[in-house]
Amino acid sequence: MTRVDPWRFAGAFxxxxxxxxxxxxxxxxxxxxxxxSKPLAESKVALLSTAGLSMKGDVPFDxxxxxxxxxWGDPSWRRLSADATSETIEANHLHIDTxxxxxxxxxxxxxxxxxxxxxADVIGSVAPSxxxxxxxxxxxxxxxxxxxxxxxxxxxxxxxxxxxxxxxx
Amino acid sequence: xxxxxxxxxxxxxxxxxxxxxxxxxNLIGMPRVAAIEHPxxxxxxxxxxxxxxxxxxxxxxxxxxxxxxxxxxxxxxxRWHEDPKQTKWHPAEPSPIIALIQKRRKQ
Numbered sequence: 530m531t532r533v534d535p536w537r538f539a540g541a542f543x544x545x546x547x548x549x550x551x552x553x554x555x556x557x558x559x560x561x562x563x564x565x566s567k568p569l570a571e572s573k574v575a576l577l578s579t580a581g582l583s584m585k586g587d588v589p590f591d592x593x594x595x596x597x598x599x600x601w602g603d604p605s606w607r608r609l610s611a612d613a614t615s616e617t618i619e620a621n622h623l624h625i626d627t628x629x630x631x632x633x634x635x636x637x638x639x640x641x642x643x644x645x646x647x648x649a650d651v652i653g654s655v656a657p658s659x660x661x662x663x664x665x666x667x668x669x670x671x672x673x674x675x676x677x678x679x680x681x682x683x684x685x686x687x688x689x690x691x692x693x694x695x696x697x698x
Numbered sequence: 699x700x701x702x703x704x705x706x707x708x709x710x711x712x713x714x715x716x717x718x719x720x721x722x723x724n725l726i727g728m729p730r731v732a733a734i735e736h737p738x739x740x741x742x743x744x745x746x747x748x749x750x751x752x753x754x755x756x757x758x759x760x761x762x763x764x765x766x767x768x769x770x771x772x773x774x775x776x777r778w779h780e781d782p783k784q785t786k787w788h789p790a791e792p793s794p795i796i797a798l799i800q801k802r803r804k805q
Contacts, residue, residue, distance in 0.1 A: 531774065533718075551725050553724065554724060556725060557724065560768035563711060595794055600795060624738075626790070627739070632745045636751070686709060692712055692759075692762055694713070697699040697718065
């Protein structure tokens with residue numbers, strides 16, 4: 530049985546800083562649950578990344594605000610088109626090396642791979658829109674939780690998305 | 699991200715969260731978690747490694763078919779191709795909050 534070491538790449542400083550925020554036993558509220566209603570091969574799938582991705586020409590995530598106020602992170606969200614590539618997006622995130630994403634978007638938002646799975650009938654279809662937030666929220670994730678989360682959910686509903694696959698970076 | 703997963707799930711769309719720091723589950727409570735031991739910034743695999751990217755994507759999607767219980771955590775059997783000491787994921791300069799903490803420690 531594999532057991533993933535969550536700190537293997539973090540380094541001691543970050544492992545301690547983040548690890549100290551996480552309780553050893555669950556303290557979360559009851560977990561929401563929506564049963565899967567149809568086979569994967571018939572489902573429309575949308576992806577979401579926390580890499581601070583925006584389409585070139587769209588308003589980028591606010592890095593200057595975070596530089597001025599290090600305990601703040603941009604809580605807004607962006608819509609990405611299903612044919613986005615490294616050439617058509619930009620990544621703004623001050624906590625990772627975004628150079629990998631700029632060379633190959635699929636490391637964090639695998640749209641090419643998702644299209645291949647749709648072509649192979651593993652999934653039903655690729656949603657018209659995909660989404661990004663910027664993962665670092667500083668002290669206060671309340672805007673992300675109370676505004677951006679429900680807005681992204683509503684955008685997915687309006688495109689009749691069946692399944693959402695999220696990936697923090 | 700886990701907070702957003704909860705909001706999407708509440709709105710009636712099932713979610714899977716592919717997560718490196720899956721222990722956040724204790725704090726957040728995500729519906730379905732696919733834990734992955736990959737470096738920050740590249741959850742699906744390395745640049746140009748289409749094979750791993752697709753395999754991770756398939757494994758994460760598979761959780762929609764198998765998870766029956768809210769809070770399911772599945773540990774995915776992927777091993778990064780580099781040793782952590784050789785794996786570069788940090789930004790060129792420390793993030794503002796890390797720089798602030800380091801400055802305060804020196805004072």
